[in-house]
Amino acid sequence: MLHYYIQKGWDAERFLSLDLESRLFYTASMQTALEERARMFGKGVSG
Numbered sequence: 001m002l003h004y005y006i007q008k009g010w011d012a013e014r015f016l017s018l019d020l021e022s023r024l025f026y027t028a029s030m031q032t033a034l035e036e037r038a039r040m041f042g043k044g045v046s047g
Contacts, residue, residue, distance in 0.1 A: 004030050 005015050005026065018026070 001027055001030055 002012060002015060006012055015023075015026075
């Protein structure tokens with residue numbers, strides 16, 4: 001997950017300093033974005 005946000009331009013220290021609730025939110029957001037991208041390209045998403 002950290003790799004995903006670093007590619008988006010985030011500073012690793014900024015991300016690592018987030019509280020658990022914020023990390024869970026960003027995890028869910030990342031998963032949603034990956035699922036949407038997979039649908040856009042017609043690929044199935046597993047696990």
